[in-house]
Amino acid sequence: MATVATRPPSTGDGARPSWVRGVVVGGIVLLGVALVWEGVKFLGGVPWREPLALPGAPVLHDPPFRWQFANDLNLPHVWNIVLTFFEPWQRNADQNVAQYLIGTALYTWREAALGFLLGAALGLFLATLFVHSRLLERAVVPYVVASQTVPIVALAPMIVFAVGPSVAAVVIVATYLTFFPVTIAMIRGLRAFDPRAMELMQSYAASRSEIFWKLRLPASLPYLFTALKIAATASIVGAIIGEGPGGINDGLGRAIITFNQYYITGPEKLWAAIVVSAALGIGFFALVRGAEVLLMRDRPADAQG
Amino acid sequence: MTVTTAGAGDRMGPRAAGGGRWRGRAIDLLPAAVVFVGVLVAWELIVGALALKAFILPQPSAILAALRDNWAAGGRFALSTSAAATLLEALGGLAIGTVVGVVVAFISSRWVTARGVLLPIAVAAGAIPIIAFAPLFNNWFGVLNPLSKAMMAAVLVFFPVMANVIRGLVQVPPAAVELMRSYAASEWTILRKVRIPNALPYFFTALRLGTTLSLIGAVVGEYFGGASFVLGRIVVQSASALRYDVTWAAIFLMAGTGIALYLAISVIERLAIPWHSSVRGIDSR
């Protein structure tokens, strides 16, 4: 998505939760969502039966209302979504849904990670060019921005056609979504040094490359990491979107399409695929965040995002 | 995290208003215009000369012709009908997502605990590939119902709007609140006179971002199935029919719609908060 942080990450909201607090809050929020979910079904769902029971099994609870959006097709029971992970993913398949989805998620993650690395490198390269040449910046940046107004879903078929259905096509789609946030954030980040520090460097007659490595790049790290966290998710989105037209059958994108086709008979499986996609996105985000914490541990707290 | 698509040129904004500003603006835009014309001409000439895979990358003139020939309603690729349908989905989603986002932000900005829960969710939502929900929305709201696409767009728009408006309402300079308290102003007065004006720039930043997101949401929803005369389907259908000139015409139509929406919001922003667009260059709060 064209989601880009262009501000310094110091606009935090006071207390910065540690990852432990994040996990706890996340857990509480998930629990809350599950409670509301089942509460809605308790009031307006279809009659409750035992988990994974066939129609006709004894009714455990008969909700007073019948809301269409809360029936078992639109809003399956939370426990059924959990239990579906342990069912075979296809009739007569050896793997259960959990194994299958984890396998596809790892496959998608590899594509995404490759796109992420390429996109980050491209973004860094472009931003470096732009901060050293105002002319280039003015000439090209508007098109970098405009490139993101084309929904990637629309471009994916063209990319696939140009390079052939392959992992390469998927990686290109992921790269396309990744380079943008990095480019825009780093144009800012590479200029976010203290002007006094720049004067100091110039008083040493430091070369452009010395200024880049010793001042611009270190000063830009908070911006870089803010962008990389966005790019991590974007690369997953790109990989999922790219797999359909790219003809890749081993990834999450395919799993979502497949389970969508069997939604009527097993809505829980599509939900399971969505849960795994979300987990993959958050996992990649957390990985980048971990790298940030590790690399930025010596910086004052307000320089970290 | 505060999100915006505003370009890097923001900091260069001249301080003084006046005639020089417009000339400066024209000079700013000149290199981009040169690139635009240059790329267009080179593309036309090179593709024409080499006839290289011309069917993937047709000449600009061919794309323009495809746009013209397939514009009318009733044709095989009724681009005008399709663009209108996609635009309607996107605008509907933008409206729903914005209204709900603003309402939730106002309610939650009053309670610290509500913010404590909602902001992490907004951050987490940013880390989730929300597009994975698109097939689900098609099932919920009906695959042929434009509402299913609008809702996809609305969800994408909702989170940045909510998060930004909460920030704008909450991140008021402490001295401004002290000043208001020294007047013995009520919370309601502080909300009206300080918090809401303070939140407007944040709101417009989110709204500008939302224009792009709403189009992406609509097209992603279309990608997972639905009515035929929408831009997302036209791209797929024309590509499988090897009519790449039409595919590119549809793609540029999407980009053009996105840019037009973005510019429209920018114009509204300039009119609504002139004090801010002028200050932005100096004080990037």
Place this chain on the structure above:
Amino acid sequence: MTSAQAPAVVRLTGVDKVFHVGDQTTTALTGIDLEIRRGEFVSLIGPSGCGKSTLLRIIADLIDPSGGEVAIGGKTAGDARRARDYGMVFQAPVLFDWRTVEDNVRLPLEIMGWDAARRTSKAREMLDLVELGDFLKHYPYQLSGGMQQRVAIARALAFEPSILLMDEPFGALDEMTRERMNSEVLDIWERTGTSVVFVTHSIPEAVFLSSRVVVMSARPGRITRIIDVDLPRPRNEETRESTHYFALVTDVREALRDGQAGRDGASAGGSGTGSLDRVRAEDGVG
């Protein structure tokens, strides 16, 4: 103008303030006794951390004291605030970006329910007073720092508060602008006859402006001396060059030094800000 017979507008008796941050407690102020009479111009001066801004905020009812009594013209500080007795000026002008200069000055009058015509005429009158009558329709970003601060003063005076509270209002201005603003504030004060409590870091500024200078010291914040400034009024450039003025400046300086003597061994005064500056420069995210 200042006379011993005038009634007290501010009376502080045994005021303490203790801050609790986590499991740490900091005594910001202890045993503050101070009386400010109507029409007086009183400066609070002292090193960083002596609690002078905290004291100002206690008078303004923006912070509650931990102990002691605050009486404002016979009322509690809270009642005085609700009666709109206070005009505040901060170090930053705190103008609202989205309001023109005139609208910024009208803000307190809107809150206090004045009718539109009176709001406008009063705002214009105040802006004329601070010599910004030609800038009514400008936005704050179009003004210099000194002009912005003058708008803030006009805003603070617009509703004719009985006490003007100023928290280092000219701290961010350059020396020349600051001296000009000093003269302007004195001029306004003499014309309006309001009482002023003025927090500052600057010894010459405190002496030039005040009827009395309250010298404070840190850790814990307390009043160490109160110096009467008996320079003749109206004060002007000649005042700044008189020997009596220099003698008073020296007085205040020595009082500050005496107050700090107790903790000189413990920590060096200047190093704190220096290292903060360095951290800022290094992290580069200003």
